[in-house]
Amino acid sequence: MSPNQPDHVRLFIPGPVEVRREILEAQSEWMIGHRSGEFADLYARIQGKLQQTFYTENPVYIYTSSGSGIWESASRCTVREDAKILHLTCGAFSERWADVSRVNGKDVDLIAVEWGQAIKPDQLEDALKHGQYDAVACVMNETATGVRNPVEEYARIMENYPDTLFLVDVVSIYCGAKVDVDAWGIDVCLTSTQKAFALPPGMAFGAVSPAVLERAKDVKNRGYYFDVLEIDKHHRKNNTPATPPVSLMFAADKQLDDILAEGLEARFARTEHMAQMTRDWAARAGFEMFSEDGYHSPTVSNVANNREIDIAALNKFLRARGMVISNGYGKLKGQAFRIAHMGDTQPADLEALFAAMDDFLQQQG
Ligand SMILES: Cc1ncc(COP(=O)(O)O)c(C=O)c1O
Structure with a gap:
């Protein structure tokens, strides 16, 4: 166990990203x-x-x-x-x-x-x-x-x-x-x-x-x-x-x-698939995308906080479950949140994240 990091928190922030052991x-x-x-x-x-x-x-x-x-x-x-x-x-x-x-x-x-x-x-x-x-x-x-x-x-x-x-x-x-x-x-x-x-x-x-x-x-x-x-x-x-x-x-x-070894094309397809999963989750949960349609990033989704949730409270909830996402950047703090789906992150990791985010939203009513 490290003094800097007693518990592993999986990073869904757009850098630094999660690095494999x-x-x-x-x-x-x-x-x-x-x-x-x-x-x-x-x-x-x-x-x-x-x-x-x-x-x-x-x-x-x-x-x-x-x-x-x-x-x-x-x-x-x-x-x-x-x-x-x-x-x-x-x-x-x-x-x-x-x-x-x-x-x-x-x-x-x-x-x-x-x-x-x-x-x-x-x-x-x-x-x-x-x-x-x-x-x-x-x-x-x-x-x-x-x-x-x-x-x-x-x-x-x-x-x-x-x-x-x-x-x-x-x-x-x-x-x-x-x-x-x-x-x-x-x-x-x-x-x-x-x-x-x-x-x-x-x-x-x-x-x-x-x-x-x-x-x-x-x-x-x-x-x-x-x-x-x-x-x-x-x-x-x-x-x-x-x-x-x-x-x-x-x-x-x-x-x-x-x-x-994974193959560049396969890596790109996995990343794009995770971007689509994220946009689908956002739509299901009643959020809009902040980014312009047709130009959504394959690696990081910027979700508009149109439901006006407390993003800091969401992250506190997620941290207790070993995960963290990003608040909106700079002037977008509170107005949007970012989920990174890049690097070696797998679809199953995102599913676990979305399940935890759904629990948080349900708790909010
Ligand atoms: C698009 C983009 N360019 C440049 C930078 C700066 O890179 P670095 O932090 O590696 O200096 C960042 C950092 O997040 C970035 O997202």
């Missing part, structure tokens, strides 16, 4: 030096499997940071001094990435829609017709609102703007639905490990195209820790510029084997 244990391998041949082997082994999961032949860099680090890397390395970046915002995380670009001194234009809405392809097309951008940055799955944006449709538009780099945050959808990096021409595709990949937090992956490296050569002040040119130099030797999270990499090596 075998994955936690994979981190307890004996330490190896990161300039050793064993490390280069580990790096190369993970690399091939990461490329499969991102559907790309581009290198997938391993960052010793959470996903926010790659936001900074992407904003900083792709936008030149006299140029602009276009951010598509529809919730807290896409808005925060725009802030990251601003605090790094970039000139930011926005397409901003109400929380709960998706950004439509014609909005992007219109903005690109009227402005010139070094990069477009978007979030495929807005974790704060449960909206999945139509990135594959943006991709078709971006084909007409070959000098504009396409930066996509797939933090809460990678390994929960297909992210077809090469087919969609994504230049920086970034994710963290603590979401649908179902690893502990602390590491991030970024699939980066050759066009980004070319652009970076023309960008001043790329910084040190997140400079893609420096990262790429080491990547070519199956290494990282600074000390990497070796234990997390052991766990990633096993998790990638397990994900590929």
Whole structure:
């Protein structure tokens, strides 16, 4: 029994997500030096499997940071001094990435829609017709609102703007639905490990195209820790510029084997099935979805609290049964609640959650 966690509480929050015991244990391998041949082997082994999961032949860099680090890397390395970046915002995380670009001194234009809405392809097309951008940055799955944006449709538009780099945050959808990096021409595709990949937090992956490296050569002040040119130099030797999270990499090596053994398509289908189960439960229980119809996320459902239940009381009730969900994010606190159905969560886990939620609602009368 751990002093930090006397009882196991199963996480249905959208990150960190529940991590399987075998994955936690994979981190307890004996330490190896990161300039050793064993490390280069580990790096190369993970690399091939990461490329499969991102559907790309581009290198997938391993960052010793959470996903926010790659936001900074992407904003900083792709936008030149006299140029602009276009951010598509529809919730807290896409808005925060725009802030990251601003605090790094970039000139930011926005397409901003109400929380709960998706950004439509014609909005992007219109903005690109009227402005010139070094990069477009978007979030495929807005974790704060449960909206999945139509990135594959943006991709078709971006084909007409070959000098504009396409930066996509797939933090809460990678390994929960297909992210077809090469087919969609994504230049920086970034994710963290603590979401649908179902690893502990602390590491991030970024699939980066050759066009980004070319652009970076023309960008001043790329910084040190997140400079893609420096990262790429080491990547070519199956290494990282600074000390990497070796234990997390052991766990990633096993998790990638397990994900590929399940089959990517099967994993995506299981995730979508759980999303549908969640929407069905919500409808049965008299709740509406907060996210726009046609754009519901496959990995996290944002349920409108139209029944005005006490979400904190619900979570207290659930915790006593070894489970926890998420309140609405930021300004949606109390107005919505989020149920994550990603990673290694199984339909039976969700059934147990819904049974407990039904008990709570029944008790409320
Ligand atoms: C869509 C999205 N992007 C980025 C982030 C930030 O990632 P991290 O917390 O790994 O830095 C999050 C975090 O929840 C997120 O949901």
